Structures are given as C-alpha cells and as structure tokens.
Amino acid sequence: MAERALTSDAAAPAPERGLLALRPALAVAVLYAGARIITTLFLIIAAGLSGPTSRFGADATLGTLSMGWDAQWYWVVATSGYPTDLPLDDAGTVTNNAWAFMPVYPALSRALSVVLGGQYPLAAVMLAIVAGYFACLVLFHLLRERIGKGTALWAVALLAASPLGAIFQMGYAESLFLLWLFLALWLLVQRRFGWLYLLIPLMGYTRPGVLAFALLLGLYGIRRWWRRRADPLPAPEAVHIVLLGLLAVLIGFSWQVIAGYVTGDPSAYLETELSWRRGWIGEGDGGFVPLSGFVQAAALWFRLWGLPEVLGYVALGAAVLALAALLLFEPHVRRLGPEVRLWSASYLVYLLLVFFPQSSIFRLLLPLAPLYGAIAGPRHPAWRLGMLGLGLLGQWWWIYEMLALGNSYTQIP
Known part of the structure; x- marks a missing residue:
C-alpha cells in the first residue's frame, strides 16, 4: 500500500492514490511531519539513554540534544557575535572559535527569538524545522519534471527520514542551506537567473559550500556553450552565467577577507577551520593545502583500524573513480538531469579539496540530497521500502552514536 500511495499511476483507485491525490505542499507536509515525529521519538529515547560519559550527561533532554555541538556555536554567534581577537593556546595557535560559522542562520534565529520571548533554542529549532519542510517541498518540484511526481515524493520521503534526518530539528544551519540550494538549482533548471543574485549570497553566508556552486556554474556554462547548436545559448544567459559564477567566487572568498579585516589576521578564517583538524592530526600540519585533508585522513583512519596506510590511498582513489562512474553512467542518476549531476560532481570536488573527513562527513554530504531521486528511481516496492527502512x-x-553516546572527536554530529 505504501508503494502504491507514492506511484504515479493516476488510474489507481482513489484510496490507493494516497498522497498523489493531495496538493504537493500538503503531500510533502504529511511525509515531512511523519518523519519528524519518528525523529522526535528517537531523540527522546536517546536522551533517556544518555549517560554520564556523554557530552550531554545523564540528565539529557530533547532540548539539549537539539542544541548540541555546532548549535552552541551558532548560539554564540547570535548572542555575542564574532571575536575581534582570535583565541590562542599556550603555543600561540588559533583555537576553535565562532569565525567557522556563517551569520545568516543565527541572525534569523535571533530575530525569531525576539517574537518567542527571547527563547533562542526554540527559535533555532523552529527555523530548522520550517526551513527543512520548504527544502523538501522545493526538492519535490526540482525533481518531479525529470522523474515524475510519485518518484519525487519518494525522494522527499527518503530525505526526510534519512540517516541525517535529525538535523532538520536541531539548531544547525543545514536545512536552511538546503532550502537556498534547492531553490538555486530549481531556478537554474528553469533558466531563471535573476533570483540567483540573491540566493548565492544567502547560500554563501549560511554555511560553506558556495564555491562548489561557482564550479557548477562554470561547468554548466561550458556545457551550454558546447551544446549551443542543439540548445541555443542567448547572449543574456551567457552574461548571467558568467556574472553569477564570479559572484559565487567573490562570496566564497569574502568571509576570509571579513574575518581578516575584523581580527587583523588575514589567515583568521583558515586558521580557525584548521583548528578543528589539528585535534586529529596535531600541530605539524603545515597549514591548508588543497586535497591534503582527504589524503591525511585516508592514512589516519586506516592506521587507526590497524591497516596499512597505503590501503587508505588506494581506497580513496577507488572511491573517487566509483563516484565519477556513478555520476556519468548510472541510468537513474542520469535521469535527474545535467544540473543535478553537475552540482553533485562540483560539491564532491569541493569536499575533496577542502575537507578533512571524520564523523561529520555524513552531515556534510547532505547537499547531495537531490541524488535521493536516483535512489527512489527503481519502482519495486521492496526496494523503496527497504531504502526507507535503512x-x-x-x-x-x-x-x-553522536548524541546519546557522543563523548569524543570520533563522535561529532
């Protein structure tokens, strides 16, 4: 029955058409609300299982789990802003501080908290939940022209109930970023470039990742130019693509300039980001070098697992090749369209260049959520229900692991 409720068979009897009989906004709301109820139950159970060794302690609650880890940093930004003097350890090295977190989400949460009597945690969670709903709704519209309404609803269900579904009701910026991102991709598919001049700054100042969108625009422009005979590229559209790509690059690097100007240290932002990495690899990292994070982590993780480091490098190379083949050749991925595929490739390249993979890698993969359209592609009921259950x-x-038991750097939400 669950399968038939999400198929696109308009000839099915009304009771079996289920969600397809509803308007998209309501159908997505039903799926999203159901997923949030399940997540809330999971969080309540996890709070009860949290012990004295957890970072949340034995008296953890639904509220404290929802405002843990990065949510605390966003709270600091909302209430205290950014430091003008970077915190240093005894060796003079920059330590963790608020410059790693962008201002849009905490600013909107702070504004909403004024309406809610100063309750910032409540405002932050409410904003995440509402933004998550609208992100799912936009994702549905982004995908349905390519894969059909029923499969698009399944993609929404898989995202809403995904392994990272709890982020939709925690004080994190991810759901707001997904909203801006899905809107930007939807507009790009429709070739409505005007609104992207607003969405690109919103993305860039919500969380890191806008440089991946710059790469997407570059690849998209090259593709449009290469196919200009079959798919004409009018001069105004070409100008928009170039200008938007330049804007995304400018926004992507501007936070480093802002942090450097406020603190008087041009390397303030990069040193702040590296401060989290140093918790894993120590002080002798030599600064930021593109791609070094994944290379270092490949060796580190395989060493921690008691395996030869060289296998880590082999596994990294194999993973890159496998992902490239998936985006190029897998038929369900190809059905999603060039914009989604180019975004997925661009974002993966961005992560490969700048990120140090540890437990938060799962959260950082959320911007690849349009690929749920490919996971939902096979129409067999057992497959879709199995993916939902997984x-x-x-x-x-x-x-x-991350909330009930989390007490170390290997359990970062």
Whole structure:
C-alpha cells in the first residue's frame, strides 16, 4: 500500500492514490511531519539513554540534544557575535572559535527569538524545522519534471527520514542551506537567473559550500556553450552565467577577507577551520593545502583500524573513480538531469579539496540530497521500502552514536 500511495499511476483507485491525490505542499507536509515525529521519538529515547560519559550527561533532554555541538556555536554567534581577537593556546595557535560559522542562520534565529520571548533554542529549532519542510517541498518540484511526481515524493520521503534526518530539528544551519540550494538549482533548471543574485549570497553566508556552486556554474556554462547548436545559448544567459559564477567566487572568498579585516589576521578564517583538524592530526600540519585533508585522513583512519596506510590511498582513489562512474553512467542518476549531476560532481570536488573527513562527513554530504531521486528511481516496492527502512535505521544509529553516546572527536554530529 505504501508503494502504491507514492506511484504515479493516476488510474489507481482513489484510496490507493494516497498522497498523489493531495496538493504537493500538503503531500510533502504529511511525509515531512511523519518523519519528524519518528525523529522526535528517537531523540527522546536517546536522551533517556544518555549517560554520564556523554557530552550531554545523564540528565539529557530533547532540548539539549537539539542544541548540541555546532548549535552552541551558532548560539554564540547570535548572542555575542564574532571575536575581534582570535583565541590562542599556550603555543600561540588559533583555537576553535565562532569565525567557522556563517551569520545568516543565527541572525534569523535571533530575530525569531525576539517574537518567542527571547527563547533562542526554540527559535533555532523552529527555523530548522520550517526551513527543512520548504527544502523538501522545493526538492519535490526540482525533481518531479525529470522523474515524475510519485518518484519525487519518494525522494522527499527518503530525505526526510534519512540517516541525517535529525538535523532538520536541531539548531544547525543545514536545512536552511538546503532550502537556498534547492531553490538555486530549481531556478537554474528553469533558466531563471535573476533570483540567483540573491540566493548565492544567502547560500554563501549560511554555511560553506558556495564555491562548489561557482564550479557548477562554470561547468554548466561550458556545457551550454558546447551544446549551443542543439540548445541555443542567448547572449543574456551567457552574461548571467558568467556574472553569477564570479559572484559565487567573490562570496566564497569574502568571509576570509571579513574575518581578516575584523581580527587583523588575514589567515583568521583558515586558521580557525584548521583548528578543528589539528585535534586529529596535531600541530605539524603545515597549514591548508588543497586535497591534503582527504589524503591525511585516508592514512589516519586506516592506521587507526590497524591497516596499512597505503590501503587508505588506494581506497580513496577507488572511491573517487566509483563516484565519477556513478555520476556519468548510472541510468537513474542520469535521469535527474545535467544540473543535478553537475552540482553533485562540483560539491564532491569541493569536499575533496577542502575537507578533512571524520564523523561529520555524513552531515556534510547532505547537499547531495537531490541524488535521493536516483535512489527512489527503481519502482519495486521492496526496494523503496527497504531504502526507507535503512534510512530510519541509519538515523537511529547516528542519533545514538553522536548524541546519546557522543563523548569524543570520533563522535561529532
């Protein structure tokens, strides 16, 4: 029955058409609300299982789990702003501080908290939940022209109940970033470039990742130019693509300039980001070098697992090749359209160049959520229900490990 409720068979009897009989906004709301109820139950159970060794302690609650880890940093930004003097350790090295977190989400949460009587945690969680709903709604519209309404609804269900579904009701900026991103991709598909001049700054100052969108625009422009005979590229559209790409690059690097100007240290932002990495690899990292994070982590993780480091490099190379083949050749991925595929490739390249993979890699993969359209592609009921069940199982594992038990750098939400 669940399968038939999300198929696109308009000839099915009304009781079996289920969600397809509803307007998209309501159908997505039903799926999203159901997923949030399940996540809330998971969080309540996890709070009860949290012990004295957890970072949340034995008296953890739904509220404290929802405002843990990065949510605390966003709270600091909302209430205290950014430091003008970078915090240093005894060796004079920059330590963790608020410059790693962009201002849009905490600013909107702070504004909403004024309406809610100064309750910032409530405002932050409410904003995440509402933004998550609208992100799912936009994702549905982004995908349905390519894969059909029923499959698009399944993609929404898989995202809402995904292993990282708890992020939709925590004080994190991810759901707001997904909203801006999905809107930007939807507009790009429709070739309505005007609104992107607003969305690119919103993305850039919500969380890191706008440089990946700059790469997307570059690849998109090259593709449009290469196919200009079959798909004409009018001069105004070409100008928009170039200008938007330049804007995304400018926004992507501007936070470093802002942090450097405020603190008087041009390397303030990069040193702040590296301060989290140094918790894993120590002080002798030599500064930021593109691609070094994944290379260092490949060796580190395989060493921690008691395996030869060289296998880590082999696994990294194999993973890159496998992902490239998936984006190029897998038929369900190809059905999503060039914009989604180019975004996925661009974002993966961005992560490969700048990120140091540890447990938060799961969260950083959320911007690849349009690929749920490919996972939902096979129409067999057992496949779709199985993927939904695996998502919920993965979500419980993530909540239990990162929140109920989380007490070390290997358990970062």
